[in-house]
Amino acid sequence: MEQYLSVKNINKFFGDFQALKNVSFNVKEGEFVCILGPSGCGKTTLLRVIAGLESQSEGLINQNNKDISLLPPDQRDFGIVFQSYALFPNLSVKNNIAFGLKTRKQNKEVIDKRVDELLKLVGLSDHIDKFSSQLSGGEQQRVALARALAPSPGLLLLDEPLSALDAKVRQHLRLEIKNLQRKLGVTTIMVTHDQEEALTMADRIILMNNGVIEQEGSPQDLYSKPKTAFSANFIGTTNLFKAKKISQNSLEINGSTLECNENIEDDLLTVTIRPEDIKISQNDNEKNIFKGTIKELEFLGSNIRGHIEVNFESEKANVICNFASEYILNNNIQNNSAVSISLQPRALKIVKT
Amino acid sequence: MKKSRDDYLTIFFISIIGIYIFIALAFPMYAILSKSVENKDGIFIGFENYQSYFSNPALVYSIYNSLFVSIITMVITITLAFIFAYALTKSRMAGKGIFRSIAMIPILVPSLLSGISLIYLFGKQGIFRELLMGYEIYGPIGIIIAEVFYTFPHALLIIITALSIGDARLYEAAKVLRSKPIRTFFTVTLPSAKYGVISAAFVVFTLVITDFGIPKVIGGQFNVLAVDVYKQVIGQQNFEMGAVVSVVLIFPALLAFVVDRIVQRKQVAILTSRSVVHEPNKNKNFDTIMFIYCSFISVFILTIIGMCLYASLVTFWPYNLTLSLTNYQFDLMDGGGWDSYYNSIRMACYTAFFGTIVVFAGAYFVEKSRSVKTGRTILHLLSMMPMAIPGLVLGLAYIFFFNHPDNPLNFLYGTMAILVICTITHFYTVSHLTALTSLKQIDNEFEHVSSSLKQPFYKTFFKVTVPISLPAIFEIGIYFFVNAMTTVSAVVFLYSSKTNLASVAVLNMDDAGDIAPAAAMGMMIFYTNAAVRIVYVLITKKILVRFQKWRTKTTS
Structure with missing residues (x-):
């Protein structure tokens, strides 16, 4: 597939502060890309640079084989939905959506038809004459989306579009936006700080931290193959350990020796293991088995999260594990229960600090 | 781009x-x-005009006079307006709307009208002149009373805004922590209104020091800066000296302005969009006291404006008190x-x-x-x-x-x-x-x-x-x-x-x-x-x- 948008070596300074450090990435046509990161990581700045609402200090942006680096926003081809929706409060739903259709001297019928089409698309045909103050948050969000899509832009930019909504509405709209995007095939870049949102919606995630891209890849890749401690920690929940190299396939954590399936290169390293990869072991002959005590059990519904104090050789350490609720209840595991857990060699991942 | x-x-x-x-x-x-740095022929003479200004004791004395009436008025107006605003925002007394409307009356009239009214009330042929116990209304007393009338609504508006931004959640927190009303006042009310009060003080100060109508009408021999500018220009046609006094007059106004801007900037920080509006509780004694206070202030304002109304309708004060529209025949x-x-x-x-x-x-x-x-x-x-x-x-x-x-x-x-x-x-x-x-x-x-x-x-x-x-x-x-x-x-x-x-x-x-x-x-x-x-x-x-x-x- 063709590269639709390419961002090259973007630097952005606000005074002495560097918000974006040499950021480069590509977006394919029709792709849904999420820019994910904690607040202050530069993700919104990056989106605004792509929109032309901020000007980059250095770097190039190419959209559809055209250099748009220096173009003002009204000469770029994009639709945008803001966190606040920015619906015009004094205009009806219809006039909000029609706002971007009117310059091209289109006649009234064409505009009306397009508005109807979009309202049907977002499922709000009954609300055509309402004002935004009469709509729920989710409905306002969909009107904003319809307005952004009305002129059929080549690129859709979504700036934290769901963060102002209730959890239930958010989950529902997540799917809806994703389906809509797939149906229309519009290239989309969404900014969010919510990893769950990014994991469920994106074809590809660009994870940012402190103005740099930490890692990019498919949601599965980012989850299962985190490259850095930040990636591992930001996406999902994880355990991080400082470790020392013993041999190519074994390492030491707090005095205990563990086997690891990955090739170990550095002498000092960080390893991570996901809570769900940690199992309670019945068989002491397995590899990487440690004894520990349950300190706390958090009930999460189908899962129970256990905080376990693990007795490593030289020092105790807290480890988070996920268990099926059924298992814990059936085996009568409680606070202060002694358990053996296995940190299996294939689940241990080496990450950059 | x-x-x-x-x-x-x-x-x-x-x-x-x-x-x-x-x-x-x-x-x-x-x-x-x-x-201000030229002579009559438009030639640059440096600070000569300023030298002759500052060597004229009569003119320099106006600076003291101006500062004096401005500061006294500032203190009185802010005190009165603060209590009034407090009554309007933090009590449940009756008639808030009417009190507020009455308090706004001075904005609708030229400042010097209050001076004219005071002359009718306390002047040589005034109704209440005995109340002054021998003191003259022409001079600082008259100026200050009139300026308080004139500046009251300006201060009130700012302080009302400052008091109404007080976050209800803070009041609830104070209550739950069993804070006494007095302590709540000093720890919650006053800090959140502080910047508003300071800002109002500077506004009043600036209004008074730059006002010229009131001292012109009721100042008598008591000279202030603003009147000096007028006298230099209109009376003596001495434009250069008028310019000098003007520059002198700008200084305190400019200083007040700068301080106010700095204070205002701080004010913004404590205002958050999540604040919840505070609804005061009923408190009979407090509400009654506040009602009496506001009535008193309202009577003062209505007396001043009412006196003018009456004076404008009286045929020939104080000899022919029949009402007529004679005085409205301006032509x-x-x-x-x-x-x-x-x-x-x-x-x-x-x-x-x-x-x-x-x-x-x-x-x-x-x-x-x-x-x-x-x-x-x-x-x-x-x-x-x-x-x-x-x-x-x-x-x-x-x-x-x-x-x-x-x-x-x-x-x-x-x-x-x-x-x-x-x-x-x-x-x-x-x-x-x-x-x-x-x-x-x-x-x-x-x-x-x-x-x-x-x-x-x-x-x-x-x-x-x-x-x-x-x-x-x-x-x-x-x-x-x-x-x-x-x-x-x-x-x-x-x-x-x-x-x-x-x-x-x-x-x-x-x-x-x-x-x-x-x-x-x-x-x-x-x-x-x-x-x-x-x-x-x-x-x-x-x-x-x-x-x-x-x-x-x-x-x-």
Whole structure:
């Protein structure tokens, strides 16, 4: 597939502060890309640079084989939905959506038809004459989306579009936006700080931290193959350990020796293991088995999260594990229960600090 | 980044407004500064004028007098206004609406009207002169009482705003922690209102030190800076010395202005959009005390205005007390007659119309446009300047600038236009801030959405920004109108025989000893402003509601 948008070596300074450090990435046509990161990581700045609402200090942006680096926003081809929706409060739903259709001297019928089409698309045909103050948050969000899509832009930019909504509405709209995007095939870049949102919606995630891209890849890749401690920690929940190299396939954590399936290169390293990869072991002959005590059990519904104090050789350490609720209840595991857990060699991942 | 058509249009409009403000403010101010270091023949003489000013004890003494009355008035007004505002915001007494309306009356009349009223009350033939126990009303006592009347609503409005931002959640927290009312007052109420009170204090100080109507009418031999400017220019035709006193007068006003801006900036930080409005509880004793207090203040205000009303209707004070409209036959007196009243109405309408357009457009570009950052900053700074410049000084500066034979704008001198320009400039800052506050409440992303939808900014401006801002736009218009009707200081040097104004007529008739007609003309201004204000309330209640359906939350 063709590269639709390419961002090259973007630097952005606000005074002495560097918000974006040499950021480069590509977006394919029709792709849904999420820019994910904690607040202050530069993700919104990056989106605004792509929109032309901020000007980059250095770097190039190419959209559809055209250099748009220096173009003002009204000469770029994009639709945008803001966190606040920015619906015009004094205009009806219809006039909000029609706002971007009117310059091209289109006649009234064409505009009306397009508005109807979009309202049907977002499922709000009954609300055509309402004002935004009469709509729920989710409905306002969909009107904003319809307005952004009305002129059929080549690129859709979504700036934290769901963060102002209730959890239930958010989950529902997540799917809806994703389906809509797939149906229309519009290239989309969404900014969010919510990893769950990014994991469920994106074809590809660009994870940012402190103005740099930490890692990019498919949601599965980012989850299962985190490259850095930040990636591992930001996406999902994880355990991080400082470790020392013993041999190519074994390492030491707090005095205990563990086997690891990955090739170990550095002498000092960080390893991570996901809570769900940690199992309670019945068989002491397995590899990487440690004894520990349950300190706390958090009930999460189908899962129970256990905080376990693990007795490593030289020092105790807290480890988070996920268990099926059924298992814990059936085996009568409680606070202060002694358990053996296995940190299996294939689940241990080496990450950059 | 490349400039779009919007950017060029923005630059164009900002330049126009910028040029306007330069002509209406910056150039005249430069003219007055340079005049103060020139001799009569226009030759630069350094600080010689200042030397002769400071070696004249009579003139220098005015500085002390000015500071004295300003500070005393500031203390009295702030104390009275704080308690009044506290009663309006933190009690559940009856009649809050009426008290508030009465407290606003002084805004609707020229400042010197209160001086005239005091003369009727406590002057040589006054009704209550015995109450002064031998003291003279002509002098600092009269000035201070009149200034308190005049500045009260200005201070009240600011303090009410400051007190109403007190976050209800803090009051609830204090209550749950069993804090005594007194402690709550000092730990919750006062800190959140602190900046408002300081700001109000500086506003009062500036209003008093730059006011010239009241000391002119009731000051007697007690000279203050503002009256000195007037006397130097009108009495002695000594323009250079007038310029010197003006510069001296700017200093305290400028200082107050700078401090106020610094304080205001801090105020913003404690205001969060998540604050919850505090609803006071019923407390019978407290509510009763507050009611009595507010009644007392209201009686004071109504007495002053009522005295004027009565005086304007009495045929010949104090000898023939039958009521008649004799004093309203302005055409029989000097001072411009009824024409001056009609001129004032015209001037006020023009000022309201053009002033609102210029101010709102200026504030829009300052707040909402994306390009020309430097231009916008300069525009904003210039918009804040007029607050620091006394009206009298501005008027004098206009003489120097517009009356200069080499100035191509010389033709404006003596016309209605120059009165309108001067008045707009004089009241620019407050209007600018009103517009800015209203615009700040509008989502900044509107402009971004429009440009992403390839719409020119003016479409968003007319279809969205202006309709949303209508209440603020009306507010600005009314503010300009009312102030254009009452202002004396900014226009007293600039009117001509064809453009005499009602407020100036009050001054001149009083000067000529026609005090009753002066009171009558002052009352004409009051009737007009009160009527306009009432019509405004009706408009906002009835018509605006109909055009602003979208503001209602109800789902149909």
